[in-house]
Amino acid sequence: xxxxxxxxxQASGGPVDHALDVAVELARRGVxxxxxxxxxxxxxxxxxxxxxxxxxxxxxxxxxxxxxxAVLRALRPDVVHAHDRRAGWLVRLAAPVLGAPVxxxxxxxxxxxxxxxxxNVRAAERRRRDRVYYLTGERLVTRWGRARVVVPSAxxxxxxxxxxxxxxxxxxxxxxxxxxxxxxPSPTPEGPVTVVWxxxxxxxxxxxxxxxxxxxxxxxxxxVVGDGPDRALVEQRAADxxxxxxxxxxxxxxxxxxxxxxxHLLALTSAAENLPMxxxxxxxxxxxxVATAVGGVPEVVRDGVDGLLAPADDPxxxxxxxxxxxxxxxxxxxxxxxxxxxxxxSFTLAxxxxxxxxxxxxxxx
Numbered sequence: 001x002x003x004x005x006x007x008x009x010q011a012s013g014g015p016v017d018h019a020l021d022v023a024v025e026l027a028r029r030g031v032x033x034x035x036x037x038x039x040x041x042x043x044x045x046x047x048x049x050x051x052x053x054x055x056x057x058x059x060x061x062x063x064x065x066x067x068x069x070a071v072l073r074a075l076r077p078d079v080v081h082a083h084d085r086r087a088g089w090l091v092r093l094a095a096p097v098l099g100a101p102v103x104x105x106x107x108x109x110x111x112x113x114x115x116x117x118x119x120n121v122r123a124a125e126r127r128r129r130d131r132v133y134y135l136t137g138e139r140l141v142t143r144w145g146r147a148r149v150v151v152p153s154a155x156x157x158x159x160x161x162x163x164x165x166x167x168x169x170x171x172x173x174x175x176x177x178x179x180x181x182x183x184x185p186s187p188t189p190e191g192p193v194t195v196v197w198x199x200x201x202x203x204x205x206x207x208x209x210x211x212x213x214x215x216x217x218x219x220x221x222x223x224v225v226g227d228g229p230d231r232a233l234v235e236q237r238a239a240d241x242x243x244x245x246x247x248x249x250x251x252x253x254x255x256x257x258x259x260x261x262x263x264h265l266l267a268l269t270s271a272a273e274n275l276p277m278x279x280x281x282x283x284x285x286x287x288x289x290v291a292t293a294v295g296g297v298p299e300v301v302r303d304g305v306d307g308l309l310a311p312a313d314d315p316x317x318x319x320x321x322x323x324x325x326x327x328x329x330x331x332x333x334x335x336x337x338x339x340x341x342x343x344x345x346s347f348t349l350a351x352x353x354x355x356x357x358x359x360x361x362x363x364x365x
Contacts, residue, residue, distance in 0.1 A: 001030065001031070001032045002031050002032065002078045002079070002360070003031075003032040003034065003075065003076070003077045003078050003079075004026055004031055004032070004033055004034070004077060004078060004079045004080075004081060004360065005034040005035070005036055005072060005075055005077040005079070005080050005081065006019040006020075006022060006023050006033075006034070006035045006036070006037075006081050006082075006083065007035075007036050007037060007068075007072070007080060007081065007082040007083065007087045007090070007091055008035065008036070008037030008038070008082075008083050008084055008087055009037060009038070009055075009056040009057075009084055009086040009087045009090070010037070010038070010084045010086075010087075011037070011038040011039070011040045011041070012040055012252075013084075014107065014276060014277040014278070015083040015084050015105070015107040015108075016037075016040065016083070016084075017277050018083070018105075018107070018176055018277060019035065019081075019083045020035065020044060020046060020049075021177075021178070021179070021349055022081075022349075022352070022353055022356060023035050023046060023049045024046050024047060024048065024049055025179075025349050025350065025353045026353060026357075027046075027047065027048030027049050028047075028048060029353070029357075032050075033048060033049045033050070034049065034050045034051075034052060034075060034077070035049055035050070035051050035052065036052040036054055036068060036071060036072060036075075037052075037053075037054060037087070038053065038054065038055050039051060039053045040254075044254075044255075052071050052075075054067060054068040054071060055068075056068055056086060056087075056090060058086075059086060059089070065090055068090065069090070069094050069097075069098075072091075072094075072098060073097070073098060073099070076099065076100075077098075077100045078100060078360075078364060079100060079101055079102075079103060079360045079363065079364065080095075080098055080100050080101070080102050080103070081102075081103045081104075081105070081356075081360075082102065082103070082104045082105070083104075083105050083107060084107065088104040088105075088106075088141075089141060091104070091145070091147075092104060092141045092142060092144060092145030092147050093141060093144065093145065094145075095144070095145035095146060095147065096144075096145075101146070101147075101148070101363035101364055102145050102146070102147040102148070102363075103147065103148045103149075103150055103356075103359060103360065103363060104142070104145075104147050104148075104149055104150070105149075105150045105151070105152070106149055106150070106151050106156060106160060106274075107152065107274055108156075108272075108273075108274050109134070109156060109159060109272065109274070110130050110133075110134045111123035111124035111203065111204055111272065112124045112125060112126040112127050112130040113126065113130050113131075113134055113135070113163070114204070114271065114272035115272075116159050116163045117155050117156055117158075117159045117272065117274075117294075117295050118155045118158065118295075119155065119292075119293050119294045119295055119297070119298065119312065120271065120272035120273070120294045120295055120312060121271045121272065121294075121312045121313050122271075122272075123203065123204040123271040123272045124203070124204070134164075135163060135164050135165070138164045138166075139164050139165045139166060142166060142170065147170070148170055148171075148172060148359055148362070148363050149166060149170055149171050149172070150172050150173075150174050150356065150359060151171060151172070151173055151174075151274075152173075152174065152175055152176045152274050152275040152296060153173070153175070153274050153275040153295055153296020153299055154173050154296065154299060155274075155295045155296045155299065156274045156275075156295060156296065157171050157173045172355075172359050174352060174355035174356055174359065175275060175296075175299070175300075175346070175347055175351075175352060175355070176275050176277060176280060176347070176352055177280065177343075177347045177348045177349040177350070177351050177352030177353075178277070178280045178281055178284050178343060178347065178348065178349055179284075179348070179349045179350075180284050180340075180343060180344050180348060182257075182284075183257065183260075183280075183281045183284035183285050183343075184284065184285065184286075185285055185286030185336075185340060186260070186261035186285065186286075188264070189261070189262055189263070189264065192219060192220060192221050193219065193220045193221070193264045193265070193326045193332075194220070194221050194222070194223050194262055194263045194264050195210070195214065195220055195221070195222045195223070195263065195264070195265055195266070195267045195290075195322065195326070196222075196223050196225065196259055196260060196262070196263035196265070196266050196267070196282065196287065197210050197222060197223070197224050197225065197226075197266070197267045197268075197269070198224075198225040198226055198256055198259070198266075198278045199225075199226050199228075199268075199270070199278065200226055200227075200228040201224075201226055201227055201228035201229065201230045201231045201234050202228040202229040202230035203228075203229075204270055204271050204272050205226075205228075205269065205270050206269040206270055206271050206292075206313070207224070207230060207234055207269065208230075208237070209269040209292075209313070209315055209318055210222060210224075210267055210269050211234070211237050211238070211243060211247070212315040212318075212319065213267075213269075213315060213318045213319040213322045214243060214246065214247070214322070215240075215242040215243055216319040216322075216323065217319065217322050217323045217326050218242075219326060219327070220246070220322070220326045221245075221246040221247070221248070222246065222247045222248070222267075223248050223250065223259055223262055223263055224247060224248065224249045224250065225250050225251075225252075225253050225256055225259045226250075226251070226252060227251050227252050231249070234247075234249065235249065256278070256281065257281075257285070260281065260282050260285040260287060261285070263282075263287055264287070264326075264332060265287050265288045265289065265290060265307070265325055265326075265332060265336075266278065266279065266282035266283075266287045266288075266289045266290070266291075266307075267289075267290045267291070267322065268289065268290070268291035268292060268297065269291075269292060269318065270292055270294055270312070271292070271294065271312050271313055272294050272295060272312070273292075273294045273295040273296065273297055274295050274296055275295065275296035275297070275299065275300065276297070279291065279297060279300060279301065280300065280343060280347050282339075283300070283301075283306060283339035283340065283342060283343050283347075284339075284340060284343040284344075284347075285340075286336045286337065286339065286340045287336055287339065288306060288307040288308075288325060288331075288332055288335030288336045288338075288339050289301050289306060289307030289308075289335075289339065290307055290308050290310070290318070290321045290322050290325055291307060291308075291309055291310070292309070292310055292311065292312040292313075292314075292318070293309040293310065293311060293312070294312050297309070300342065300347060301339075302338075302342070305335065305338050305342075306335055306338045306339040306342050307325070307335050307339065308321035308324060308325055309321070
């Protein structure tokens, strides 16, 4: 039986959700499926998956790294698949002593380099070390580990080849996917049109753009799922007369499905993305999307079909798109059905794992 280990150093976020979904689907297919990483508080049940609770808290956490690698070596895996950046560096550097081929999923691009991906804008100041660490370093550590790099979108694959300098032969595009049976439509909620937004309150996610747009669409309300450094600012802004009583903050939710069930559409306001899981989850739940046309988002959301797209960091364009979908019930219903069909046809978890297993077979050969 093939043994595959998903390696994480984070306990939450899109890469974690994706890795756990993959691990469960592999187990369902008869793979000896393992996860190595910090166990999330209140995390989901993982039927058939063996969890190894380890912690590598920082790049300089040598003790944590040694302990994680000791567990990994003892498992004698057939394939090691790392997800977040720290995990990617760890397993690629250790690849010569692991005795197994290494796969690393490039889930995102550093904020200071995000404008190197089509559609993105620069989400933070570019630091001198960004090119050294995220371009030259990524290229060298991938070569050292003889790793295959999986990328969830063609947009970021082009960045990996054109800017990181990885050979095309080591880069594989495997779109993220979700389980349509897990993320399924609910009855349309009554009351005002509710816009669901999910993510970190701050930084690249641009929560302020949602509030700017909502202020221009008085018939809508927002359900904001997440937490982060700008929460106090968001709460203060939500109390403004133009928004008062129309913004609900839920904090982090271990399962966002109930939030999608309360919504009529999803808004994504990011300055940069790869291929966000929240978009796939919401679309599978039958929600149309208003999104910035960043990274791989246009590879999923067809403008005018599954939702509406706007340029990044353009408050007026985002407000226009939001108003259009809020005010047109027929368009919203048609787009929601199209969004569900889009996921079922092209972005299922089963299809994603088919692609990953093909990569696993290739690297083992």
